[in-house]
Amino acid sequence: MSLERVMPVGLDNTSDDPSGRQALIVNNNTYESITEKVCGVVEDPRIDKRWLAMFIVALGGLGMLFSLIVYLIATGVGVWGNNMPVAWGWPIVNFVFWVGIGHAGTLISAILFLLRQDWRTSINRFAEAMTIFAVVCAGTFPGIHVGRIWLAYWLFPIPNQMLMWPNFRSPLLWDVFAVSTYASVSTVFWYMGMIPDIATIRDRAKHPLRRLAYGVLALGWRQNARAWHRYEKAYGILAGLATPLVLSVHTIVSFDFAVSQLPGWHTTIFPPYFVAGAIFSGFAMVVTLAVPARAMYGMKDIITMRHLENMNKVILATGMMVGYAYAMEFFIAWYGGNRYEQFAFINRATGPYFWAYWIMVSCNVLSPQVFWFKKARTSIPIMMVVAILVNIGMWFERFVITVTSLSRDFMPSSWGYFKPTLVDIGMLVGSFGLFFTLFLLFLRFLPMIAMAEVKTVMNRPKQEESAERPEMAASLN
Amino acid sequence: MFHFPSWTLTIRDTAGLLVGGGLLYVIVIVTFGFSPMTTDVGYQPTQPVPFSHAIHAGELGIDCRYCHNTVEKAGHAAIPPTATCMNCHGMIHTESEKLELVRESAKTGEAIPWVRVHDLPDYAFFNHAAHLAAGVGCSSCHGRIDHMETVFQKEPLSMGWCLDCHRNPEPHIRPVDQITNMAWENDADLGAKILAERGIEPNQNCSTCHR
Numbered sequence: 001m002s003l004e005r006v007m008p009v010g011l012d013n014t015s016d017d018p019s020g021r022q023a024l025i026v027n028n029n030t031y032e033s034i035t036e037k038v039c040g041v042v043e044d045p046r047i048d049k050r051w052l053a054m055f056i057v058a059l060g061g062l063g064m065l066f067s068l069i070v071y072l073i074a075t076g077v078g079v080w081g082n083n084m085p086v087a088w089g090w091p092i093v094n095f096v097f098w099v100g101i102g103h104a105g106t107l108i109s110a111i112l113f114l115l116r117q118d119w120r121t122s123i124n125r126f127a128e129a130m131t132i133f134a135v136v137c138a139g140t141f142p143g144i145h146v147g148r149i150w151l152a153y154w155l156f157p158i159p160n161q162m163l164m165w166p167n168f169r170s171p172l173l174w175d176v177f178a179v180s181t182y183a184s185v186s187t188v189f190w191y192m193g194m195i196p197d198i199a200t201i202r203d204r205a206k207h208p209l210r211r212l213a214y215g216v217l218a219l220g221w222r223q224n225a226r227a228w229h230r231y232e233k234a235y236g237i238l239a240g241l242a243t244p245l246v247l248s249v250h251t252i253v254s255f256d257f258a259v260s261q262l263p264g265w266h267t268t269i270f271p272p273y274f275v276a277g278a279i280f281s282g283f284a285m286v287v288t289l290a291v292p293a294r295a296m297y298g299m300k301d302i303i304t305m306r307h308l309e310n311m312n313k314v315i316l317a318t319g320m321m322v323g324y325a326y327a328m329e330f331f332i333a334w335y336g337g338n339r340y341e342q343f344a345f346i347n348r349a350t351g352p353y354f355w356a357y358w359i360m361v362s363c364n365v366l367s368p369q370v371f372w373f374k375k376a377r378t379s380i381p382i383m384m385v386v387a388i389l390v391n392i393g394m395w396f397e398r399f400v401i402t403v404t405s406l407s408r409d410f411m412p413s414s415w416g417y418f419k420p421t422l423v424d425i426g427m428l429v430g431s432f433g434l435f436f437t438l439f440l441l442f443l444r445f446l447p448m449i450a451m452a453e454v455k456t457v458m459n460r461p462k463q464e465e466s467a468e469r470p471e472m473a474a475s476l477n
Numbered sequence: 478m479f480h481f482p483s484w485t486l487t488i489r490d491t492a493g494l495l496v497g498g499g500l501l502y503v504i505v506i507v508t509f510g511f512s513p514m515t516t517d518v519g520y521q522p523t524q525p526v527p528f529s530h531a532i533h534a535g536e537l538g539i540d541c542r543y544c545h546n547t548v549e550k551a552g553h554a555a556i557p558p559t560a561t562c563m564n565c566h567g568m569i570h571t572e573s574e575k576l577e578l579v580r581e582s583a584k585t586g587e588a589i590p591w592v593r594v595h596d597l598p599d600y601a602f603f604n605h606a607a608h609l610a611a612g613v614g615c616s617s618c619h620g621r622i623d624h625m626e627t628v629f630q631k632e633p634l635s636m637g638w639c640l641d642c643h644r645n646p647e648p649h650i651r652p653v654d655q656i657t658n659m660a661w662e663n664d665a666d667l668g669a670k671i672l673a674e675r676g677i678e679p680n681q682n683c684s685t686c687h688r
């Protein structure tokens with residue numbers, strides 16, 4: 001234990017000192033103070049005005065999304081701007097956008113867990129929540145994008161009176177399995193990780209109704225060694241399963257495009273490029289959400305600047321991967337010598353959608369470059385601006401891939417121009433309403449920080465140390 | 478603190494519940510999945526004229542093709558027009574109350590509003606002539622019509638039912654000259670022989686029916 005020197009506890013934990021390890025939780029927090037802080041948010045009987053205002057706005061967006069879906073089903077998919085060359089418009093763009101957002105949560109909770117990155121503990125809970133809510137938004141779009149929504153169950157291999165089965169060669173069918181598996185595994189992962197924390201809330205609950213609700217959710221969790229032993233094993237296995245899952249799910253989403261023959265879509269770089277983009281956009285969304293949440297709920301000493309800085313480093317790294325992929329697509333278009341592919345990429349950069357392409361490049365490739373500087377990585381305003389730009393840029397990436405490739409392909413006689421309708425726009429805005437409704441409910445009713453996990457990476461508070469192990473405390477002095 | 482009852486903690490104690498639930502599930506699925514509500518089997522609407530196949534095809538032994546005269550040449554098996562009825566009923570049972578509507582139809586030219594029993598959706602194009610030419614008899618799909626006082630749907634007419642025969646036609650094929658023989662007993666060996674001799678290979682692709 002004494003081999004690792006722990007750096008003195010201060011407020012700035014962003015400096016890297018090779019002689020020791022920086023504290024991840026600052027400001028002299030104890031086990032009790034962590035519990036008080038995190039549970040306090042859930043237990044506060046008053047309704048925060050800012051929360052309520054945001055919740056009402058989010059509900060409004062959700063209501064708009066639902067009414068537009070009803071309108072869509074009653075009227076037909078022609079209410080969108082999709083036309084014949086561009087039959088995949090915003091719904092699929094939004095689908096890929098939201099699925100991508102959803103990948104950072106699993107990356108943080110699973111891959112960083114396998115890599116033993118302790119800094120994940122402060123952010124993994126709400127990153128996972130973000131995953132699930134983003135997947136809910138994502139799942140909505142392919143569901144309503146089909147013209148006959150009431151036959152969508154034909155996508156599932158159910159024995160039926162027609163003796164018909166889905167065609168297992170379509171990546172859109174793989175999407176069904178990928179997204180539904182991803183949604184269920186992330187939900188189980190998230191819920192399992194939350195059980196000890198829910199048990200804490202249950203044990204602190206005073207009102208019998210709260211005790212019952214959190215008691216049911218906690219599944220009778222007791223803090224015994226056998227349960228923890230099994231919990232840790234199960235958590236590790238789930239992390240090991242979720243890691244290939246997160247990579248394969250977005251790979252399958254990329255197959256929707258890469259498996260087709262369309263110039264601009266038929267590219268073997270898509271699977272890793274999409275996954276990198278998903279991590280990129282997902283982390284940007286985590287930063288976008290973490291910064292206001294930590295300020296609003298006084299979690300600045302649990303989600304510290306070091307956490308944000310680490311996320312910004314991931315954004316920088318994956319942003320570079322995405323930039324590499326953009327460059328490689330152009331290189332291969334030139335190198336491959338296929339006229340259609342060459343045209344597809346020249347069309348992206350200089351065609352009728354040039355503005356979308358350059359928004360994408362400047363947001364995704366240029367804006368994260370400021371993170372080379374520590375001043376930018378640790379500045380709240382700068383990281384918020386960059387994170388939001390990245391979210392915008394990654395939406396445009398999907399728009400550029402989907403729409404520019406479709407609007408001008410092999411035959412000039414079938415070139416078109418895609419214009420979104422108000423329904424398209426309303427549904428994108430409404431999907432944010434759905435996302436934030438769920439996310440705000442989560443912040444209010446569930447522990448937003450994995451208390452049990454954070455406590456394992458804290459500096460052992462001094463007073464406990466000396467009380468439990470006087471001889472150890474003496475040797476340290 | 479909230480406690481779960483201890484009997485929920487082991488599978489062994491809850492096994493009864495699981496087995497009971499499973500049984501209930503199977504029963505519900507079978508009851509509703511195979512019920513006539515789902516498959517339309519047994520659908521027997523009341524017809525405007527109480528026409529009896531049992532009398533005409535059964536007792537009188539009229540060949541099916543006398544009335545349903547397009548069945549060997551066209552995709553659609555025609556319902557006979559009033560004129561066909563009047564061929565005989567112009568002279569037989571001219572005062573019968575049951576035939577009131579038929580006589581009126583003959584007089585005014587208004588069609589008799591028969592209720593269709595075997596109703597496929599319009600995206601499935603069934604062809605009677607093709608099946609009769611291959612040696613599929615009436616009774617294979619419509620049951621013993623010659624015993625029916627009022628016609629009802631004998632088979633589900635579902636796509637799975639169609640495909641069952643297209644994938645395994647042997648037990649349903651007979652000599653073409655026996656297709657309207659209601660009493661014919663199908664024989665798989667004979668069916669196989671006929672199929673081989675005539676080189677009949679039932680189609681199973683989408684465009685066969687969903688043109």
